[in-house]
Amino acid sequence: xxxxxxxxxxxxxxxxxxxxxxxxxxxxxxxxxxxxxxxxxxxxxxxxxxxxxxxxxxxxxxxxxxxxxxxxxxxxxxxxxxxxxxxxxxxxxxxxxxxxxxxxxxxxxxxxxxxxxxxxxxxxxxxxxxxxxxxxxxxxxxxxxxxxxxxxxxxxxxxxxxxxxxxxxxxxxxxxxxxxxxxxxxxxxxxxxxxxxxxxxxxxxxxxxxxxxxxxxxxxxxxxxxxxxxxxxxxxxxxxxxxxxxxxxxxxxxxxxxxxxxxxxxxxxxxxxxxxxxxxxxxxxxxxxxxxxxxxxxxxxxxxxxxxxxxxxxxxxxxxxxxxxxxxxxxxxxxxxxxxxxxxxxxxxxxxxxxxxxxxxxxxxxxxxxxxxxxxxxxxxxxxxxxxxxxxxxxxxxxxxxxxxxxxxxxxxxxxxxxxxxxxxxxxxxxxxxxxxxxxxxxxxxxxxxxxxxx
Numbered sequence: 120x121x122x123x124x125x126x127x128x129x130x131x132x133x134x135x136x137x138x139x140x141x142x143x144x145x146x147x148x149x150x151x152x153x154x155x156x157x158x159x160x161x162x163x164x165x166x167x168x169x170x171x172x173x174x175x176x177x178x179x180x181x182x183x184x185x186x187x188x189x190x191x192x193x194x195x196x197x198x199x200x201x202x203x204x205x206x207x208x209x210x211x212x213x214x215x216x217x218x219x220x221x222x223x224x225x226x227x228x229x230x231x232x233x234x235x236x237x238x239x240x241x242x243x244x245x246x247x248x249x250x251x252x253x254x255x256x257x258x259x260x261x262x263x264x265x266x267x268x269x270x271x272x273x274x275x276x277x278x279x280x281x282x283x284x285x286x287x288x289x290x291x292x293x294x295x296x297x298x299x300x301x302x303x304x305x306x307x308x309x310x311x312x313x314x315x316x317x318x319x320x321x322x323x324x325x326x327x328x329x330x331x332x333x334x335x336x337x338x339x340x341x342x343x344x345x346x347x348x349x350x351x352x353x354x355x356x357x358x359x360x361x362x363x364x365x366x367x368x369x370x371x372x373x374x375x376x377x378x379x380x381x382x383x384x385x386x387x388x389x390x391x392x393x394x395x396x397x398x399x400x401x402x403x404x405x406x407x408x409x410x411x412x413x414x415x416x417x418x419x420x421x422x423x424x425x426x427x428x429x430x431x432x433x434x435x436x437x438x439x440x441x442x443x444x445x446x447x448x449x450x451x452x453x454x455x456x457x458x459x460x461x462x463x464x465x466x467x468x469x470x471x472x473x474x475x476x477x478x479x480x481x482x483x484x485x486x487x488x489x490x491x492x493x494x495x496x497x498x499x500x501x502x503x504x505x506x507x508x509x510x511x512x513x514x515x516x517x518x519x520x521x522x523x524x525x526x527x528x529x530x531x532x533x534x535x536x537x538x539x540x541x542x543x544x545x546x547x548x549x550x551x552x553x554x555x556x557x558x559x560x561x562x563x564x565x566x567x568x569x570x571x572x573x574x
Contacts (some may be wrong), residue, residue, distance in 0.1 A: 148474075149192040149194070149216050149218075149237075149536075149565060149567065150169075150172045150173070150216075150218050150236050150238070151166070151169045151172070151173075151188070151190070151218060151532075151569065152190045152192070152520065152532035152533065152534045152567040152568055152569030153166070153169065153490070153520065153522060153532045153534070153569060153571070154166070154169065154173065155192065155518055155520060155534040155535075155536055155565065155567045156478075156480070156490030156491070156492065156518055156519060156520015156521065156522075156532070156533075156534035156567075157438070157478030157479060157480050157490040157491060157492040157518065157520065158440075158476040158477060158478030158491075158492020158493055158494050158516075158518050159476060159478075159492070159494065159518070159536075160426060160428075160438045160439075160440045160476050160477075160478045160492060161173030161174065161177075161426070161440075162174045162345070162357040162358070162359050162424040162425065162426030162440050163347070163355045163356055163357035163426035163427050163428040163438055163440070164177060164355065164357070164426070164428055164436075164438060165177050165180035165347070165349070165355065167180065167181045167182060167183075167186045167188075167222065167573075168181065168186040168187065168188050168220035168221065168222035168232055168234075169188050169218075169220050170270075170280070171220055171222065171232050171233075171234040171266060171268040171280075171282060171343075172218075172220075172234055172236055172238075172266070172343070173359065173424075174280070174345035174346075174347055174357045174358075174359040174424070174426075175268050175269075175270055175279075175280025175281055175282050175343055175344060175345045175359070176270055176278040176279050176280040176345040176346050176347035176357065176359070177270070177278070177280070177345070177347050177357065178222055178230045178231075178232060178268060178269075178270035178278075178280050179228075179230050179270040179271065179272035179278035179280065179347070180272075180278070180347075180349075181222060181224055181230055182573070183528075183573035183574060184223060184224050184574065185221075185222070185223045185224075185573070185574040186220070186221070186222050186223075186232075186571070186572070186573050186574075187220065187221050187571070187572040187573075187574075188218070188219070188220040188569060188570070188571045188572075189217075189218065189219045189220070189569065189570055190217070190218055190532065190567060190568050190569025190570060191215050191216065191217040191218070191567070191568060191569075192215070192216050192217075192565050192566070192567040192568075193213050193214070193215055193564075193565065193566050193567070194213060194214035194215070194216070194242075194563060194565055195213055195563060195564045195565070195566075196209075196211055196214075196243075196538075196561065196562070196563035196564075197209055197210075197211070197561070197562055197563075198211075198243065198507075198510050198559060198560070198561045199559070199560045199561075200245075200249075200251065200507060200510075200557050200558070200559055201557055201558045201559075201560075202250070202556065202557035202558070205250060207245070207246060207249045207250070209243055209244055209245050210244050210245075210246070211242050211243050211244045212242055212244065214242050216236075216237035217235075217236070217237060218234070218235070218236045218237070218569075219234065219235045219236075220232060220233075220234045221233055221234075222268075227272070228271055228272050229269065229270070229271055229272075230269070230270045230271075230272070231267075231268065231269045231270070232267075232268050233265065233266065233267045233268065234264075234265070234266045234268065234282075235263065235264070235265050235266075236263070236264050236266070237261070237262060237263060237264075238262060238264045238284075238286075238419065242257075242258070242259045242260075243255070243257065243258050243508065243509060244256075244257040244258075245257065245507065247293075247325075247326060247329075247378075248299055248324060248325050248326050248378070249299075250298075250299065251507050251555055251557075252294065252295040252298070252299055252326040252329075253294065253295040253296070253297060253298040253299075253301075253326070253549070254294060254506055254507055254508065254547070254549070254555060255292070255293075255294050255506070255507055255508045256293040256294050256295065256326070256329070257292075257293050258290070258291070258292045258293070258508055258509070259290060259291045259292075260288065260289075260290045260417075261288050261289050261290070262286060262287070262288035262336070262366065262419065263286070263287055263288060264284045264285065264286050264341075265284070265285040265286075266282040266283065266284045266285070266343060267282060267283055268280060268281070268282035268283075268343070269281060269282075275349070276348060276349050276350060277346070277347070277348055277349075278346070278347045279344075279345070279346050279347075280344065280345050280346075280347075281342065281343070281344045281345075282342070282343040282344075283340065283341075283342060283343075284340065284341040284342065284343055284361070284362075284364065285338060285339075285340060286336075286338070286339045286340070286341060286364050286366065286419065287335075287336060287337075287338055287339075288335070288336045288366055289333075289334065289335045289336065290332075290333070290334060290336075290368070290417075291331070291332070291333045292331070292332045292333075292508075293329060293330070293331050293332075294329065294330060295326035295327070295328065295329050295330075295378075296328040296329060296330050296375070296405050297326075297327060297328055297402075298326075298549075299323075299324060299325065299326050299327075300323055300324075301327060302319045302322075302323065302327050302385065303319065303323050305319055305385075306319055306320065308397070311388075311397065312388065314384075315384060315385050315388055318381045318382060318384060318385055319385060321379075321381070322378060322379045322381065322382055325378035325379055325382075326378045327377065327378045327382055327385075328375065328376075328377060328378065328382070328386065328402070328405065328406075329375070329376055329377070329378060330373055330374070330375050330405075330408065331373065331374040331375075331376075332371055332372075332373055332413070333371060333372055333374075334368040334370065334371025334372065334413075334415075335368070336366040336367060336368050336417070337366075337367045337368070337369055339364045339365060339366050339367065340364070341361065341362040341363070341364040341419075342360075342361070342362045343359065343360070343361045343362070344359065344360055345357060345358060345359030345360070346358050346359075352430070353429060353430045353431075354427075354428070354429055354430075355427075355428045356426070356427050356428075357424075357425070357426045357427075357428075358423075358424070358425050358426075359422075359423075359424045360421070360422070360423050360424075361421060361422040362421055363418060363419065363420055363421040363445055363448050364418070364419040365416050365417070365418050365419075366416070366417045366418070366419060367414070367415075367416050367417075368413075368414060368415045368416075368417070369414050370412050370414070371412065371413045371414065371415065372410070372411075372412060372413075373408045373409065373410070373411045373412075373413060373456075374409060374410065375405065375406055375408055375409040376409075386402065386406065389402050389403075390402050390403035390406055401460075404458075404460055404461060405461075408456065408461060411456055411457075411458075412456075412457070413454055413455060413456045413457075414454075414455045415452065415453065415454050415455070416453070417452075418448045418449050420444050420445045420446050420448055420449065421444070421445035421448070422442060422443070422444055422445070423442070423443040423445075424440060424441065424442045424443075425440065425441050426438060426439065426440035426441075427439055427440075433482075434481060434482040434483070435479065435480075435481050435482075436479055436480050436481075437477075437478075437479040438476075438477070438478055438479065439476065439477045439478075440475075440476040440477075441473065441474070441475060441476075442473065442474035442475075442476070443471065443472075443473055444471060444472045444473070444474065444499070445471055446469040446470060446471055446472055446499035447469060447470055447471045447499075448469075449467050449469040449499075450466070450467055450468060450469065451464060451465060451466050451467055451468075452464075452465045452467060453465075465504075466504060467501065467504060468501040468504055469499040469500065469501065470499050470501070471499065472496075472497045472498065472499040473497050474494065474495070474496045474497070475494070475495045475496075476492065476493070476494050476495075477492060477493050478490065478491065478492030478493070478518070479491060479492070485524065486523065486524050486525075487521060487522070487523060487524070488521060488522040488524065489520075489521050490518070490519065490520040490521065490522075490534070491517075491518065491519050491520075492517075492518040492519075493515070493516070493517055493518070494514075494515070494516040494518070494536075495513070495514070495515055495516075496513070496514045496515075496516070497513050498511040498512055498513050498514075498543070499511065500545070502543070502544070502545040502546070503545070503546060503547075504547055504548075505543075505545025505546060505547050505556075505559075506547045507555075507559065510540075510543065510545075510559040510561055511543070512540035512541045512542075512543040512559065512560075512561055513540070513541045513543075514538055514539065514540045514541070514561070515538075515539050515541075516536050516537060516538045516539070517536070517537050518534065518535065518536045518537075519534065519535055520532065520533055520534030520535070520567075521533055521534075527573065528572060528573045528574065529570075529571070529572060529573075530570070530571040531568075531569075531570055531571075532567075532568070532569035532570070532571065533567070533568060533569075534566070534567040534569075535564070535565065535566045535567065536563075536564070536565040536567075537562075537563075537564055537565075538561075538562065538563040538564075538565065539562055540559075540560060540561035540562065542558055542559070542560050543558065543559050543560075544556070544557070544558045544559075545557075545559070
């Protein structure tokens with residue numbers, strides 16, 4: 120049975136922590152209901168207070184002395200995993216990223232504001248005992264960005280803006296420490312107590328040993344800068360840049376528990392007596408991680424955006440945009456428990472990616488604005504290091520929205536986005552000799568509601 124013990128140990132070490140959290144699905148581009156409606160375009164547009172995130176230079180074109188915009192977006196998502204005849208769906212809760220913008224004019228040239236947004240986040244729930252439970256069972260990442268911003272109107276054609284992003288967040292991850300069925304080989308071990316074999320038989324479809332990782336990220340700073348050129352009332356060109364931010368968890372907490380309370384007797388037999396021939400040092404070390412602290416760093420990538428907008432008529436606006444996402448910064452993930460035996464270095468090998476957007480809005484009356492857009496989002500994920508924590512895929516989204524302008528001071532925004540991820544096949548190493556592979560298909564619906572006030 121030494122080879123079986125060895126196999127369990129290798130799987131344990133390879134899959135101890137899968138805190139990837141990061142694929143293109145983790146970066147949230149849902150910072151405005153109005154802009155979701157037209158493909159989340161905004162770099163070349165004069166959006167008043169909402170320009171703080173899209174392009175801070177656009178803040179200089181506020182139409183009122185004070186503006187307030189707030190709202191939230193629901194994320195209803197599902198991922199299907201298939202391998203041969205085996206198929207399972209995720210069952211994730213509805214995510215609700217929010218946004219709040221408040222801005223005011225200081226003078227004819229200077230404008231200032233502050234925003235609170237969720238620039239990144241992820242929630243994915245797989246069944247506790249699915250075949251990939253040793254990679255992830257469920258995962259939640261939340262981040263908040265507070266951005267004080269200032270903008271300066273150089274002339275009627277040129278404006279610049281800059282914001283300081285103050286980022287904070289938290290995460291929670293549950294996963295199996297060994298695969299479902301990993302204890303089954305002990306059923307053939309001579310001398311292994313029969314009552315413990317009965318427990319293994321009764322629980323062999325459960326993830327036997329699980330770990331929870333939770334932590335709050337330290338404050339991290341970044342910048343968001345932009346420039347806007349409007350050569351005429353019909354044309355505008357914008358360029359903006361948001362810097363990379365490293366979210367550091369300096370004191371996360373690990374908790375270990377059993378898939379069923381009866382398994383405590385099995386693990387006691389395997390880890391209690393170091394002189395026993397059944398003793399497994401790796402399993403003993405895994406149990407020792409209960410209540411252990413760890414540290415990790417998770418990057419929020421840089422974003423460079425370029426957009427052009429054109430009004431072919433007085434009641435139609437069209438815009439196109441390119442977004443270059445610096446995912447290459449996420450080359451590996453290091454989880455440090457302060458114990459070389461269980462410290463984890465996972466290669467990610469992400470590549471920089473592009474997002475392509477087109478959209479427009481139409482003004483049939485002064486009271487109604489209609490919007491539509493298309494988005495193509497390319498994946499940065501290495502398909503040979505592909506994990507089900509946040510399955511990446513090239514994605515196409517269609518969006519639609521409208522605004523009801525009750526007056527010059529009050530507007531209600533409604534929007535919806537439908538996201539369809541390409542069927543993607545990938546694999547990830549789980550030991551020197553084994554991989555976990557399969558096909559993934561993701562879909563999402565994002566309804567959004569916003570309110571804008573001007574004073």
